[in-house]
Amino acid sequence: MMCLRRLAGTTFLSLAIGFFAPLHAEVAEPLLIIHHVRIFDGRHPTLSPDSAVVISGNHILSIKPETGSAVADDPATRSINGGGRVLLPGLIDAHVHLSIVVGVPQLRDYDPGYLFARAGVEARATLLRGFTTVRDMAGPTFGLKQAIDEGLMEGPRIFPSGAMISQTSGHADFRQRIDTPQRRWSGRIEGLERLGYGLIADGVDEVTAGVREQLRLGATQIKLAAGGGVSSVYDPIDSVQYSDAELRAAVQAASDFGTYVAVHAYTPTAIRRAIDAGVRSIEHAQLIDEPTLKEAVARGVYLSPQAFLFAADSPVTPLQTVAQRAKAKVVAEGLDQMMQLAQKYHAKVAFGTDLVGAPQMFAGESREFGARLRWFSSAEILSQATAINGDLLALSGSRNLYGRLGVVEVGALADLLIVDGNPLEDIRVLETPESTLRVIVKDGRVVKQSL
Ligand SMILES: [Zn+2]
Structure with missing residues (x-):
């Protein structure tokens, strides 16, 4: 009744x-x-x-x-x-962070309302660049997505991941060095975790709960950090993050909701472990080797690299520490081989930009097209930004409430x-x-x- x-x-x-x-x-x-x-x-x-x-x-x-x-x-x-x-x-960007509108360390210095207003401005600019859909790969964009879907604001359709789930000392461990060593030991949850940029989870139970928390909020896919990152402070680039059991738990929890896990990973060891656990999309992947790439191709796993981010004329804000700059160099040097292998073996290459932190960075989104011409034809790049990305979004199954894209x-x-x-x-x-x-x-x- x-x-x-x-x-x-x-x-x-x-x-x-x-x-x-x-x-x-x-x-x-x-x-x-x-x-x-x-x-x-x-x-x-x-x-x-x-x-x-x-x-x-x-x-x-x-x-x-x-x-x-x-x-x-x-x-x-x-x-x-x-x-x-x-x-x-309409174009699709498979790797954005609409809510990272200032540098990650600076996110703490602003009122969240201001950050989300800036995210709205970037959403409109993204749409006017022709990107009618984006996959947001970490950050609190559930509210922005809702406002756009309701027609209150102009912006692309958003496939949100919610918080990036990370182990302690992983790529999304955003704590400052002076923060409480271990939040479970009487510490407070760190500010960026509270806002939904990252979530620290260790062990099968916490990872499972962390995935379910993002699904509860409306995540259309799950993002995990499975290996070292460039901008993060505590993880060497060659660090492998999350055990087999933790990765499998995440994949299980995601697939129980009809969707999939994407991971941040550069190295063959991290990528191989993720693929073996059932991960469907590897973000970045710049240091992949030939056997691992062939395995990714055999299993239909998507590779989601960025080219313009590492181009000489990219307006990337300088990294703060010597260790971060050294990591950036290693990853940038791997890009060429990775793209050559992807081209040679016809890997499913997504089109994503990963540009964050300032309006001039977001504005570089369209430069990704030309930056890929070194390895791919114009027609191949255009398919990456449309149908191939559309197929990637379709992995969200019925968590995709929109329909067929790309x-x-x-x-x-x-x-x-x-x-x-x-x-x-x-x-x-x-x-x-x-x-x-x-x-x-x-x-x-x-x-x-x-x-
Ligand atoms: Zn990213």
Whole structure:
């Protein structure tokens, strides 16, 4: 009875909102037709002939050859004339941290409300660069995701991981040196852990609970630190983090909720242990060797490296300690071999940027395209940022509440871009989105239109 009443109330509310605010209605919406575009579908390195894409609500209803006839002036139909330009799926960034808006050590110096407001600004800028979806790989973005999903703010769809789960002295042990040595021994939980940037968990029971805590908050996938990091203070780059049993416990808890674990890891030992435990996505992976990469390929594991972060002209803020700078050097030197191996063995390479800490860093997101040209063709890079990343997001199973992403196909979500130039010939047309991205459609709604 109570259920019925609640259902009836919800329906009435939806209809009322639909009546007054058609953009967020659940009632039938007018069709949006995009005419005269050549389509890159996300998977095939070719463009379609002159075509029209019909969008109903938030998904693609049909794709058909352009007839050439003028659009009927049906008041229930809106249309955009692409003028023969290229239409592609909305871009996906598989490794962001929208809530790390200042350097990690400085996060403690600001009011959390200020940090989250800044995250909202970065979310809007991300969307206007053409990234209609992001996978957030550590940090408190559940509220931001909700506000964007509710239409209160402009931003990409967010697949949040919540806090990065780390062992004591692991990559997400954000404690300062003077903090209580071990929080369980009468210490307080450190500030960044309280805010949800990281979570320290040791042993099978704590790791299991830590994973379940993130799932409880709405994580669509789980992020663990499985090996040494560059920016972290207490872990050598060659340190292997988490035992087999701990990793398997995390994978079990995630898969019990229908989703998967991604790990931060650089070295072959850390990556191999994670793959053996059932981890599906390796973040960074720069120091991987040939046998381990072949194993990752054989098991369909995604590699999620970054190129622009290590480029000479990347605006990365200088690292503080000699040890951190030494670690950065090792990892940067590994990038070339890793990418060559990934190219040689056709690894599933995700497109992710991992740029954090300042507006000029976030603004470098589009530079990842050109930075990959050293190893991949424009068409390969474009697939990484669309269909391949879409397949990676699909590993979240039914924790993905949105639908099919990264492709232009009937039934897929209507996240679409119209761009000047041909990104299959030169991916760098996507590096100046302010001028070259002429139309951005997210969830069937026109976010930008400058045609
Ligand atoms: Zn990261």
